[in-house]
Amino acid sequence: MVYLDNAATTKMKDSVIQSMLPFFNDNFGNASSTYTTPGQNSRSALENARAEVAKAIGAESTEIYFTSGGSEADNWAIKGICEKNKKKGNHIITTTIEHHAILHTCEYMEKQGYRVTYLPVDEFGMVSVKSVEEAICEDTVMVSIMFANNEIGTINPIGEIGALCREKGVIFHTDAVQATGAVPINVKEMNIDLLSMSSHKFHGPKGVGALYIRKGVQIENLIHGGAQEKGKRATTENVAGIVGMATALKEATENMEEKTKKITYLRDKLINEVLSKVPYTRLNGHREKRLPNNTSFCFKYIEGESLLLSLDIEGFVVSSGSACTSGSLDPSHVLLGIGLPHETAHGSLRATLSEFTTEEEIDSFVAALIPIVQRLRDMSPLYEELKKGMI
Amino acid sequence: MYSDKVMDHFKNPRNVGEIEDANAVGTVGNAKCGDIMKIYMKIEDDIIKDIKFKTFGCGAAVATSSMATELVMGKTVDEALTITNKAVVEALDGLPPAKLHCSVLAEEAIKAAIEDYYKKTGVEKKIECSGDCAHCNHEH
Numbered sequence: 271m272v273y274l275d276n277a278a279t280t281k282m283k284d285s286v287i288q289s290m291l292p293f294f295n296d297n298f299g300n301a302s303s304t305y306t307t308p309g310q311n312s313r314s315a316l317e318n319a320r321a322e323v324a325k326a327i328g329a330e331s332t333e334i335y336f337t338s339g340g341s342e343a344d345n346w347a348i349k350g351i352c353e354k355n356k357k358k359g360n361h362i363i364t365t366t367i368e369h370h371a372i373l374h375t376c377e378y379m380e381k382q383g384y385r386v387t388y389l390p391v392d393e394f395g396m397v398s399v400k401s402v403e404e405a406i407c408e409d410t411v412m413v414s415i416m417f418a419n420n421e422i423g424t425i426n427p428i429g430e431i432g433a434l435c436r437e438k439g440v441i442f443h444t445d446a447v448q449a450t451g452a453v454p455i456n457v458k459e460m461n462i463d464l465l466s467m468s469s470h471k472f473h474g475p476k477g478v479g480a481l482y483i484r485k486g487v488q489i490e491n492l493i494h495g496g497a498q499e500k501g502k503r504a505t506t507e508n509v510a511g512i513v514g515m516a517t518a519l520k521e522a523t524e525n526m527e528e529k530t531k532k533i534t535y536l537r538d539k540l541i542n543e544v545l546s547k548v549p550y551t552r553l554n555g556h557r558e559k560r561l562p563n564n565t566s567f568c569f570k571y572i573e574g575e576s577l578l579l580s581l582d583i584e585g586f587v588v589s590s591g592s593a594c595t596s597g598s599l600d601p602s603h604v605l606l607g608i609g610l611p612h613e614t615a616h617g618s619l620r621a622t623l624s625e626f627t628t629e630e631e632i633d634s635f636v637a638a639l640i641p642i643v644q645r646l647r648d649m650s651p652l653y654e655e656l657k658k659g660m661i
Numbered sequence: 662m663y664s665d666k667v668m669d670h671f672k673n674p675r676n677v678g679e680i681e682d683a684n685a686v687g688t689v690g691n692a693k694c695g696d697i698m699k700i701y702m703k704i705e706d707d708i709i710k711d712i713k714f715k716t717f718g719c720g721a722a723v724a725t726s727s728m729a730t731e732l733v734m735g736k737t738v739d740e741a742l743t744i745t746n747k748a749v750v751e752a753l754d755g756l757p758p759a760k761l762h763c764s765v766l767a768e769e770a771i772k773a774a775i776e777d778y779y780k781k782t783g784v785e786k787k788i789e790c791s792g793d794c795a796h797c798n799h800e801h
């Protein structure tokens with residue numbers, strides 16, 4: 271099997287699994303217990319992990335709050351900030367192409383009486399700083415804009431948006447689930463107030479993530495209960511998961527430049543080969559300002575699910591923003607958000623790499639893709655119309 | 662997610678292609694919704710002598726088109742008109758609920774082709790459609 275769906279989830283590294291194992295048996299203690307062993311080992315492991323995660327994004331340890339994953343971090347950021355800052359206003363600014371963890375939370379907030387501005391993005395999926403500036407008004411509580419898009423990989427001008435929000439006195443949250451561990455992030459330099467991340471996107475375990483909350487930012491709890499996470503997020507700490515996450519993030523950020531170079535080379539090879547060898551194909555997202563591991567294409571005149579299915583039969587695992595994959599009738603909101611017509615958006619394919627991806631895998635993927643696309647086109651009445659000069 | 666039969670018809674679709682001298686052609690669905698089926702038939706003495714299809718759509722759309730052409734091949738026009746989307750689904754050992762509309766499209770495509778045949782041969786018969794096309798704007 272050739273796995274090219276690393277934006278969906280990644281394989282855990284052996285080193286990550288090894289780092290977690292002691293916390294399932296020998297060091298099983300509750301990190302919040304006061305007795306020395308085994309609880310103390312858990313407590314110190316938890317705090318070391320917090321320091322590692324903080325270091326990876328240029329934060330202080332005290333600013334890292336572990337969660338059950340990216341979605342919880344996103345929910346907490348929006349609901350918690352709005353709740354705590356009610357007096358300031360009821361306006362939220364986000365974009366049309368956020369992950370559903372943000373979009374559906376914003377829709378929920380609208381039902382609670384909040385006003386949400388969904389900023390459009392350009393043809394590459396990028397939000398303009400100017401549009402953020404124009405949308406900010408007196409009652410704007412927060413801006414939430416994703417660091418990098420999960421489908422098309424486009425990276426937003428986060429530093430500039432952060433500087434703008436800081437200047438305007440508006441809280442800035444970024445969903446960095448796809449970006450953390452993949453591109454350099456410094457929350458201080460980028461003026462980020464809150465940042466969501468998810469461990470399983472960078473070869474860590476599932477079920478654990480974190481929300482960075484800048485010191486001084488007031489936020490309401492999402493999960494009430496015990497005094498864990500400095501009283502901000504109840505639930506007995508998932509020590510093994512947190513340790514695994516920290517190990518994974520440490521390894522992801524070590525030698526990031528070198529790894530990025532290798533992955534980017536393979537990404538660009540894949541993009542260039544596909545665009546030059548498969549006609550009527552477009553690349554989605556920005557050519558340069560994109561995640562090192564992301565490729566996203568639309569193959570005209572065919573539908574994404576049949577493409578996925580055909581590739582799956584031959585052992586290639588990829589994903590699609592096709593409506594038929596998700597069971598909904600509309601294709602991906604991201605592809606529609608960058609202005610693609612429905613018929614083009616239906617034929618989408620996302621192949622996302624990891625540091626484990628090899629050049630042989632990319633070559634074999636391209637070799638398999640070309641005849642599959644042709645076979646599906648030969649079956650397509652739209653392609654027939656094209657060939658007959660009808661469209 | 663799909664039955665073995667669906668996968669078989671997706672991998673090796675029967676009767677794909679065009680018929681140059683077809684006397685019945687029907688196209689249903691639209692690109693916006695993500696599925697289009699086009700059926701070509703060669704009808705002689707009210708018998709469907711040959712049938713071919715082209716489909717733009719998901720795995721289920723391809724498989725239902727393929728199965729529908731198998732069910733119709735060699736039948737009389739009247740017999741072909743009795744084939745329902747349910748029959749196509751059953752012949753494929755079932756479809757996931759979200760994909761049932763593909764079978765409706767297959768039934769409609771056959772009917773659209775026969776309607777074209779009626780039009781060309783001057784037969785004045787109205788074809789009833791059992792399909793539930795609430796999700797799309799198919800023309801009947």
